[in-house]
Amino acid sequence: MKKLIYLDNAATTRVNPKVLEAMTPYFCELYGNRSSVYSFSDSAKDAVDQARETIARSIGAKTNEIYFTGGGSEGDNWAIKATAEAYRSKGNHIITTKIEHHAVLHTCQYLEQHGFEVTYLDVDEEGFVRLEDLKAAIRPTTILISIMFANNEIGTIEPIKEIGAIAKEHGILFHTDSVQAYCHIPIDVDECHIDMLNTSAHKIFGPKGVGFLYIRTGVKIRSFIHGGAQERKRRAGTENVPGIAGFGKAVELAMETLDERIAYETRLRDHLIDRVLAEIPYSRLNGPRENRLPNNTNFCFQFIEGESMLILLDDVGICGSSGSACTSGSLDPSHVLLAIGLPHEIAHGSLRLTLSEETTMEDIDFVVDNLKRIVQRLRDMSPLYADFISKQEKK
Numbered sequence: 001m002k003k004l005i006y007l008d009n010a011a012t013t014r015v016n017p018k019v020l021e022a023m024t025p026y027f028c029e030l031y032g033n034r035s036s037v038y039s040f041s042d043s044a045k046d047a048v049d050q051a052r053e054t055i056a057r058s059i060g061a062k063t064n065e066i067y068f069t070g071g072g073s074e075g076d077n078w079a080i081k082a083t084a085e086a087y088r089s090k091g092n093h094i095i096t097t098k099i100e101h102h103a104v105l106h107t108c109q110y111l112e113q114h115g116f117e118v119t120y121l122d123v124d125e126e127g128f129v130r131l132e133d134l135k136a137a138i139r140p141t142t143i144l145i146s147i148m149f150a151n152n153e154i155g156t157i158e159p160i161k162e163i164g165a166i167a168k169e170h171g172i173l174f175h176t177d178s179v180q181a182y183c184h185i186p187i188d189v190d191e192c193h194i195d196m197l198n199t200s201a202h203k204i205f206g207p208k209g210v211g212f213l214y215i216r217t218g219v220k221i222r223s224f225i226h227g228g229a230q231e232r233k234r235r236a237g238t239e240n241v242p243g244i245a246g247f248g249k250a251v252e253l254a255m256e257t258l259d260e261r262i263a264y265e266t267r268l269r270d271h272l273i274d275r276v277l278a279e280i281p282y283s284r285l286n287g288p289r290e291n292r293l294p295n296n297t298n299f300c301f302q303f304i305e306g307e308s309m310l311i312l313l314d315d316v317g318i319c320g321s322s323g324s325a326c327t328s329g330s331l332d333p334s335h336v337l338l339a340i341g342l343p344h345e346i347a348h349g350s351l352r353l354t355l356s357e358e359t360t361m362e363d364i365d366f367v368v369d370n371l372k373r374i375v376q377r378l379r380d381m382s383p384l385y386a387d388f389i390s391k392q393e394k395k
């Protein structure tokens with residue numbers, strides 16, 4: 001079997017074998033319901049408590065501010081819809097951006113159908129929110145600012161500390177989708193004045209279907225899933241004990257190696273970017289060079305389609321993506337690439353390659369060598385490219 005080079009870590013990651021090991025006992029042996037009275041359930045309780053402690057520490061929160069969820073999308077829905085409901089008497093205006101994940105964008109669109117007003121902020125050509133735009137959008141009726149910590153397509157790390165300070169100064173709640181940033185860069189909820197923050201385990205070598213929402217003490221949002229009294233009556237449903245135990249382990253492992261991982265991935269990322277831009281003509285980097293997620297690269301190649309590149313990369317065992325998992329399958333170019341000002345025809349030729357600590361320098365070189373060949377092959381078949389070249393030659 002040919003070697004798999006998996007460069008779609010922003011879509012999902014594998015489960016680290018050590019994480020699986022931490023989960024395994026809670027399936028067949030220690031399967032007790034955490035809410036039961038008998039001592040057999042104590043290990044399930046301990047596992048959840050321990051994961052909650054590890055996780056609270058990882059963002060500078062208190063343990064009673066961490067609520068386990070069924071993943072990143074649930075956290076986005078909960079934070080935004082529950083804020084809208086709980087703070088309705090104060091106002092009906094929400095501020096977000098044009099480059100959020102669909103879990104945020106579609107939730108906001110849903111609320112617009114229910115009497116809320118939403119401002120979708122523009123971003124600059126590298127994907128950064130402009131603070132003066134944010135300030136100008138604030139109204140007396142604004143109840144929530146929801147801006148992602150880092151973008152899942154182009155890796156832009158937003159000025160979260162400054163955004164948090166603006167929200168705090170105006171007495172507005174601040175939610176940040178941190179699915180891509182969590183365990184990839186340091187996060188401190190107090191330093192950034194974050195009121196709500198959600199994450200997902202399967203983006204950091206944990207299992208799918210589990211995440212958490214951080215809710216700062218004093219934020220009055222209620223339960224989103226009604227039922228039992230789990231998660232201090234704020235999130236009903238029997239706890240996903242194996243998933244939570246695995247999430248805790250994934251966070252423990254990730255936080256132990258955070259600094260080295262950032263340095264390592266940044267080195268690979270910059271090598272990949274430098275080689276592509278130097279060796280493939282008519283290519284561009286989407287997103288910034290600085291303040292970019294250490295594991296993210298995103299390119300556009302003129303005259304070709306992202307989808308055809310993906311198929312040819314797949315032939316040599318390389319997994320990448322074009323836009324996000326949510327937009328592939330549709331013919332629409334990514335809303336993020338359009339928001340940074342790319343014309344449709346260029347946005348179609350995008351390729352996102354997201355690395356992990358398991359990626360090697362040899363992998364990167366193999367990918368660039370193949371990419372050069374693939375881009376050339378596709379351009380050789382492209383009438384647009386032929387046309388472009390003949391015009392160049394006439395000049």
Ligand SMILES: *Cc1c(COP(=O)(O)O)cnc(C)c1O
Pocket residue numbers: 010011070071072073074076101103148151152177178179180200201202203209210211
């Ligand atoms: C993956 C992702 C989500 C969704 O998380 P799930 O656990 O898959 O529901 C939300 N926001 C961002 C930025 C993501 O990258």
